[in-house]
Amino acid sequence: MTELTYTAGVPAFDHHSHAAYVRPGEDIHGFDGYEREYAMGHVEANMPHEEYIAYMAATVARDHETATRIAEKFRIEELVQESIRFQSTTVHASSLAEGCESLYGSRTRDEMATISRNRRRDDFLGLYDQALHASDTVAVLTDIPSIDHTVWPHSRYKGIARIDPYFFPFGHPAYTERGADTPRFQRIFSAVLDDQLRLGGLSELPTNFDDYLTFVLDSLSRRRQEGFVGVKIASAYVRTLSFEPVSLNEARLAYAAMASSAERPDAASHKILADFMAYEVAAHASSLGMPLQIHTGMGHSEPGLKLANANPLNLERFLDTPRLNQLRVILIHGGYPYSSILAALSQARGNVFVDFSWMPYLQQHSLHRMLQEWLEVLPANKVMFGTDTGSPELHVAATRRARVALDAALNSGTSTGLWSVRQAGWLAERVMHQNLCDVYGITL
Numbered sequence: 001m002t003e004l005t006y007t008a009g010v011p012a013f014d015h016h017s018h019a020a021y022v023r024p025g026e027d028i029h030g031f032d033g034y035e036r037e038y039a040m041g042h043v044e045a046n047m048p049h050e051e052y053i054a055y056m057a058a059t060v061a062r063d064h065e066t067a068t069r070i071a072e073k074f075r076i077e078e079l080v081q082e083s084i085r086f087q088s089t090t091v092h093a094s095s096l097a098e099g100c101e102s103l104y105g106s107r108t109r110d111e112m113a114t115i116s117r118n119r120r121r122d123d124f125l126g127l128y129d130q131a132l133h134a135s136d137t138v139a140v141l142t143d144i145p146s147i148d149h150t151v152w153p154h155s156r157y158k159g160i161a162r163i164d165p166y167f168f169p170f171g172h173p174a175y176t177e178r179g180a181d182t183p184r185f186q187r188i189f190s191a192v193l194d195d196q197l198r199l200g201g202l203s204e205l206p207t208n209f210d211d212y213l214t215f216v217l218d219s220l221s222r223r224r225q226e227g228f229v230g231v232k233i234a235s236a237y238v239r240t241l242s243f244e245p246v247s248l249n250e251a252r253l254a255y256a257a258m259a260s261s262a263e264r265p266d267a268a269s270h271k272i273l274a275d276f277m278a279y280e281v282a283a284h285a286s287s288l289g290m291p292l293q294i295h296t297g298m299g300h301s302e303p304g305l306k307l308a309n310a311n312p313l314n315l316e317r318f319l320d321t322p323r324l325n326q327l328r329v330i331l332i333h334g335g336y337p338y339s340s341i342l343a344a345l346s347q348a349r350g351n352v353f354v355d356f357s358w359m360p361y362l363q364q365h366s367l368h369r370m371l372q373e374w375l376e377v378l379p380a381n382k383v384m385f386g387t388d389t390g391s392p393e394l395h396v397a398a399t400r401r402a403r404v405a406l407d408a409a410l411n412s413g414t415s416t417g418l419w420s421v422r423q424a425g426w427l428a429e430r431v432m433h434q435n436l437c438d439v440y441g442i443t444l
Contacts, residue, residue: 002404002407004404004407005407005410005411006406006407006411006425006427006428007403007406007407007410007428009136010136010403010428010429010432010433011136011138011432011433011444012135012136012137012138012385012402012403012433013138013139013140013141013385013432013433013436013442013444014137014139014140014357014385014386014387014395014399015141015293015330015332015355015357015384015385015386015436016141016143016160016332016333016355016357016388017140017141017143017357017386017387017388017389017390017395018142018143018144018388018389018390019128019140019142019144019152019157019390020124020125020128020142020144020147020152020390021143021144021390023184023188028120028121028124029117030113030114030115030116030117030118031096031113031391031393032112032113032116034092034096034391034394035084035087035093035096036080038083038087038301039080039083039084039087039301040180040301041083041179041301042079042080042082042083042086043076043079043080043083044179044180044303046079047076047079048074049178051073051074052180053180054066054070055070055076057180058070060184060187090362091361091401092361092362094397095361095393095394095397095398096361096391096393096394096397098396098397098400099131099391099392099393099394099395099397100112102134102393102396102397103116103127103130103131103134103392103393103396104116125151125152127392128157128392130392131392131393132156132395134396135395135399137395138156138433139155139156139157139158139442140156140158140395141158141160141229141386141436142157142159142160142390143160143162143232143293144159144160145161145162145191145192145195146195147159154227158227158229158442159223159226159228159229160230160232160293161223161230161231162192162231162232162233163220163231163232163278163281163292164235164238165189165190165192165193165196166196166216166219166220166277166281167235167274167278168190168193168238168270168273168274169205169212169255169258169273170205170258170259170265170270171186171190171264171265172186172238172264172265172270173264173265173266173270174264177303177304178304179302179303179304180302181237181300181302181305182237182238182304182305185238185304189238199219200215200218200219200222202215208252208255208256209252209255209256210252212255213277213280216277217280217281217284220285220288220290221284224290229290229291229440229442230285230290230291230292231282231290231292232293232294233278233292233293233294233295234295235278235295236295236296236299236305236309237299237304237305239270239271239274239309240309240314241294241296241309241310241311241314241315241318242314242315242317243274243275243278243279243315243317243318244275244317245275245279245317246272246273246275246276246279247276248276250272250276251272251277253272254268254269254270254272254276257269258270278318279324282324282327283324283327285327286324286326286327286328291327291328291329291330291439291440292327292328292329293329293332293355294315294329294330294331294332295310295333296310296311296332296333296335296338296342297310297312297333297334297336297337297338297339298333298337310338312341312342313338313341313345315345319345319349319352324351325351326351327351328353328439329351329352330352330353330354330355330384331345331346331352331353331355332354332355332357332358332386332388333358333359333388334354334355334356334357334358334363334367334370335354336366340373342354343373343374343377343378346378346382347378353381353382353383353384353435354378354382354383354384355383355384355386356370356371356374356383356385356386357385357387357388358388358389360387360397360398360401360402361389361397361398361401367401367405368405368408371406371408372409372412375413375427375431376413380426380427380430380435381430381435382435383430383431383435384431384435384436384439385399385402385431385432385433385436387399387402406428406431406432407428410424410427410428411424
């Protein structure tokens, strides 16, 4: 193991995780579920697309007969295992192995899969707490539709609420591209909105836009009162991050057009309403003191997210809106492959920050190089550590790898005289927890 210099003993506060999250309609799985998820792009590319979509739909619907028939016809299990073998040289695979060994000791892969699944089913909180302890993590911000703080203590697990569901009350235009990832996000957004309507005492959508807007703002205020500390936009999985200013009257007309139609939303109305809602909900979040995380850059290992749509340059107009100048915005995931653009957007705007969640267990060397660049160009209060995982195993490994990458960047800076040893130690504390605490108003 690499010996840590500046980050050793520095508590971590995970800016972006999915702790306690089980996707709607999905079963609890062990660490091997992450291997299978990362194999689906390989599966999709080796069978007819329409059959792949049918297989995924049957899986979601728990139609085991149909799913089994398609799986056997196209050797899906063989494709999954083939992909897992191909993945074995990736940082993701190494991180899963490291995390499993840290939490479960030296065991066979099958034993690890069984133990990790059973531990989640029997005591998910206990397993996650073990991962936090093993990685010297004091707390996480977790992107999750709802969280039971009587089970998952707010002192360690603080909720981040996605606001995308509010953008798309009538669903989405027909999806005709490759992959099942984008439709999965569409389903999740719809499920979350249905829950919020129910919690707001509504059995269906309001008939007019003004009532809908009132519901949305009240819903977000309620979530703030329930303990959510921030919000997130994950819309890059379903549309462009280019949110354009829209008038109230345009939003009303778009809402009315979609409400009166029995068809899927047309693309123009869909974008107009979502654009308007993005500005309104962001402004309300700012008034509630809730920072905004925005997904930028690459997506999951399956076709769906369009990189051009997730380019952070699409956000310039949104970020430069005068009434949002005090909204604290964090551009997350390192924005790969747009990492330098993230730094440039943040450097020029005092309310815009960056995190490198996801990268620690996917991109070892590029993370090291990116941290050197970010820490050289950005003020010390701008960069945050994160993991972007709901896996205790990946949390342990990602935190360790993040420390190694940050240490390497800091060592590079001190060796060239850019920073003193004291400054490097200060930067380690800022990145690993203090910047998050300052932005969210949290005491460590």
